Amino acid sequence: MESVNTDRSPVRLAFLFAAVALLCANLPHLLGVLWTPDGVTFTGLTHNQDDAAVYLSWIRQASEGRFFFTNRFTTEPQRGLPVNLFFYLLGTVGRIMHLSPPAVYAGARMVFGGLLLAALWRLVSTVLADKRAQLLAFAFLCFAAGFGFALDLRPANYYEQPIDRWQPEAITFLTIYVTPLFSAALALMAVFAASFFRAEQTGKSRDLLPACVAGFLLGNFHSYDILQLWAFAFVYRVLTDVLRKRVETARYGRLLIVGLAMLPTAGYQLYAITNEAVFNARVFATSTLSPSPIWILLGFGLPFLLAAAAPFAPGAKDKLAPDALRYLFVWAVVAIAISYAVGLNGKPVSFQRKLLMGAHIPVCLLAGATLAAVTEKLSGSLPVIVSLAAVLITVPSNLRFMLQDVNRLQTNTSGSQYRPYLSADETSALRFLRETAKPGEAVLVCPDMTAHRYGGSALMPYLGVYIPAYSSASVYAAHWSETADFQRKYNEQLRFFAADTPDDSRQSFLAANPAIRYILYADAVGAGLTNANGELIVSEQTGAPFWRGVDWAGQPPSYLEAVYESGTVRVLRVR
Numbered sequence: 001m002e003s004v005n006t007d008r009s010p011v012r013l014a015f016l017f018a019a020v021a022l023l024c025a026n027l028p029h030l031l032g033v034l035w036t037p038d039g040v041t042f043t044g045l046t047h048n049q050d051d052a053a054v055y056l057s058w059i060r061q062a063s064e065g066r067f068f069f070t071n072r073f074t075t076e077p078q079r080g081l082p083v084n085l086f087f088y089l090l091g092t093v094g095r096i097m098h099l100s101p102p103a104v105y106a107g108a109r110m111v112f113g114g115l116l117l118a119a120l121w122r123l124v125s126t127v128l129a130d131k132r133a134q135l136l137a138f139a140f141l142c143f144a145a146g147f148g149f150a151l152d153l154r155p156a157n158y159y160e161q162p163i164d165r166w167q168p169e170a171i172t173f174l175t176i177y178v179t180p181l182f183s184a185a186l187a188l189m190a191v192f193a194a195s196f197f198r199a200e201q202t203g204k205s206r207d208l209l210p211a212c213v214a215g216f217l218l219g220n221f222h223s224y225d226i227l228q229l230w231a232f233a234f235v236y237r238v239l240t241d242v243l244r245k246r247v248e249t250a251r252y253g254r255l256l257i258v259g260l261a262m263l264p265t266a267g268y269q270l271y272a273i274t275n276e277a278v279f280n281a282r283v284f285a286t287s288t289l290s291p292s293p294i295w296i297l298l299g300f301g302l303p304f305l306l307a308a309a310a311p312f313a314p315g316a317k318d319k320l321a322p323d324a325l326r327y328l329f330v331w332a333v334v335a336i337a338i339s340y341a342v343g344l345n346g347k348p349v350s351f352q353r354k355l356l357m358g359a360h361i362p363v364c365l366l367a368g369a370t371l372a373a374v375t376e377k378l379s380g381s382l383p384v385i386v387s388l389a390a391v392l393i394t395v396p397s398n399l400r401f402m403l404q405d406v407n408r409l410q411t412n413t414s415g416s417q418y419r420p421y422l423s424a425d426e427t428s429a430l431r432f433l434r435e436t437a438k439p440g441e442a443v444l445v446c447p448d449m450t451a452h453r454y455g456g457s458a459l460m461p462y463l464g465v466y467i468p469a470y471s472s473a474s475v476y477a478a479h480w481s482e483t484a485d486f487q488r489k490y491n492e493q494l495r496f497f498a499a500d501t502p503d504d505s506r507q508s509f510l511a512a513n514p515a516i517r518y519i520l521y522a523d524a525v526g527a528g529l530t531n532a533n534g535e536l537i538v539s540e541q542t543g544a545p546f547w548r549g550v551d552w553a554g555q556p557p558s559y560l561e562a563v564y565e566s567g568t569v570r571v572l573r574v575r
Contacts, residue, residue: 010131014124014138018117021142025113025176028406029106032420035409041427042420044102046405047168047178049418049465052105054482055181056469058084059101062091064439064472071278072468073475073482074489075442075515081272082279085265086184086221101469108180116176116183117142119190120361126194126321127328127365130372133319136387137368144364145171145397146301159291163299164397169357170299172364173398182357185222188214189358192229197327199254200236208254212261219265224354226262227341232334233258236327243326278484285481290339290353300363302394307332307366315373316366325369328362335359413454418465425567426463429520430470432564432571437473441517444476446497446549449524453532459494459547462522476516497525499548507559510574519560523568526551 028046036042045052054073061069067088068080094104120141128134148162155161168174168182175182195211218225237255241247273280290296297304310316310325317325339356343349371390375383408414412421422430433443445461452458464478477489495501496509510516528548529537537546556562556572564571 010135011121013135014121017135017139017142018114018121021117021173022110022113022176024402025173026110028177028402028409029109031406032409036421039424040421041424043422043466044106045414045418046409046420047415049414049416049420050479050481052179053418053465053469054479055087055179056101056105058087059091059094059104060469060472062088063095063101063104064091065095071282071482071484072439072473073465073479074278074484075474075476075513076278076484078278079276081276083268083272084221085217086181090180105180109176109183112180112183112187113176116172116187116190119187119194120172123190123194123361124365124368126197127324128319128369129321129324130319130369132376132383132387133369133372135368136371136391137365139391140303140364140367140394141172141361143173143391143398144301144303144360144367144394145173145401146299146304146394147397148299148301149396149400151298160295161291162295162301162397163291163353163356164301165299165401167299167353167356168401169354170296170360171398172360174401175357177398177402181222185218185225186358186361188218188222189225189229190361192218193331193361196233196258197321197324200240200251200327201321201323203250205254205257208257211258215258215262216265219262219267220269223266223269224351225357226266228335228338228355228358230255230259230262231338232331235334236330239326239330240323281484282482284350287348287350288353289348289350290356293336293340296336296339296356300360301397302390303360303363303367306370306390307363310366310370313370313373315376316370319369319372325366328366331362332359332366335362411454413456417448417451417456417460419451422463422466423567423569425569428566429564429569429571430463430466432566433467433473433518433520434471436563437471437518439472440474440515441472442474442476442513442515443467443518443520444493444496444516445478445520446522446525447494449522449527449529449549452529458529461490461493463520467520473518474515476513497521497549499526499550501550503557503559506557510559517574518563519572519574521552521556521570521572523553523570525549526553 029044032042032046057072058069067083069082069084070078070080090104090108094101121138124134124138128137145164146162148165151162153161163170168178175186192211192214195208199207215226233255237251273283336359339352341349341352341355371387375386378386409420412419414420445464447459448462451460461478464475467473467475477483477486477493480486483489496506526549528545531537538544539546559575560572561575562570563573
């Protein structure tokens with residue numbers, strides 16, 4: 001192990017791998033900036049804008065000096081219990097440096113992506129004893145995905161396909177690409193794994209300190225990760241005692257210390273979920289169940305096959321530090337198995353597949369050891385050629401994933417309802433709300449009249465998710481999981497903007513919802529729902545317009561006051 005630390009050539013190559021991975025993972029965002037047309041604004045978001053908008057909302061709240069967060073995608077009364085140390089840090093940095101939440105978020109993607117790769121290299125150096133195995137394992141961690149690119153699937157259920165096509169937190173490279181939250185959490189998982197392994201090797205409690213810090217932080221802002229970490233550490237400890245035929249009680253004491261370090265933050269999160277109704281509804285709004293195991297294994301691809309062969313491949317064990325084969329194998333098996341966890345009632349826990357995050361790490365570490373062992377006896381340049389080919393064959397799924405988003409940039413669409421580019425009129429209206437609306441004041445958002453032309457859902461809230469991200473205002477109904485009782489509120493909101501709704505009904509609705517102080521309106525609403533050619537979409541049964549909105553392009557009704565107008569977008573204040 002000392003030779004690894006004194007010979008700098010593996011470190012230089014690892015740095016090169018990390019730099020290339022970090023650049024490639026941020027390339028779609030860089031292209032988004034470079035391709036920004038004149039007169040529009042790039043949101044900085046190329047994938048999963050609805051979740052990212054929530055993170056931007058938390059950054060904005062922290063930049064306002066708030067330690068406890070509220071859900072600004074709904075208007076229910078809230079106690080304000082949730083705390084997120086990661087986004088509080090980002091918001092504080094934004095406040096000190098006078099940066100907008102999107103700018104902070106973009107910078108954090110780079111910074112925490114780099115910290116993740118540094119933590120992974122530290123883990124690689126801890127559990128792998130062979131320099132070549134270290135580099136191969138790190139290359140897999142930086143670039144590898146699975147066989148998803150090679151399968152031409154059109155599943156009826158989107159999740160019934162390899163996970164490298166749709167679950168970014170399961171793949172290290174896609175973790176860096178999608179959000180700094182995932183990068184920060186995965187970095188702490190790597191820190192925990194390296195620290196716990198060192199403590200097991202040395203028997204010194206002080207080596208456990210990084211694991212305790214990592215567990216404490218994860219318990220706050222990515223709580224379900226601690227379930228995987230503590231579970232695999234416990235199974236490893238028990239299995240080790242069984243194989244050695246003795247119980248080392250002191251080591252269980254250290255395991256207890258780690259669990260106690262996780263308890264304060266995880267316990268508070270449980271308290272907040274239990275006592276904040278809006279937070280509770282948001283946490284359990286969706287069910288993210290794990291797919292069939294075959295899609296996980298295909299999603300990990302070649303690294304999984306190599307990892308599975310590690311216990312049997314001649315020489316693979318010698319590439320690892322003592323006991324590391326057992327340690328990594330237990331981690332990989334437990335991490336995959338726990339993604340099928342069931343609750344106390346015997347039903348699957350609602351966040352099942354999120355527990356898979358981190359499983360990619362031991363798989364790639366074992367794969368690196370196996371690949372180094374099976375290629376070292378090849379002659380000439382063959383070890384390098386075979387190793388390079390093995391790594392490169394794992395890359396295309398990641399390229400496919402990002403190219404989808406890059407191609408969507410050119411049509412201003414995304415994999416979700418929300419557009420990555422905003423027009424000058426839209427940006428100007430958001431800027432007005434940022435400068436005018438106060439916390440607690442809500443905005444009623446008109447439906448989007450164009451998203452259906454690009455694969456989105458028709459008549460969803462126009463700019464809804466961006467309002468809490470770009471201003472201090474809340475929204476009445478904008479986010480499918482964050483807005484409490486979203487479907488009912490969405491229907492009420494759509495009815496409010498329908499042309500055939502009487503003004504009396506609109507006024508009654510506003511009176512019943514006094515938090516609504518502003519209305520965001522686009523002139524296109526009055527034109528009705530049209531196709532890409534501008535033709536009105538009509539019902540096949542009746543021939544009547546599918547949906548037509550109220551026309552407020554001129555003078556709004558007396559109970560509304562036009563307070564801002566930018567082109568075809570206007571902000572109305574409720575009198």
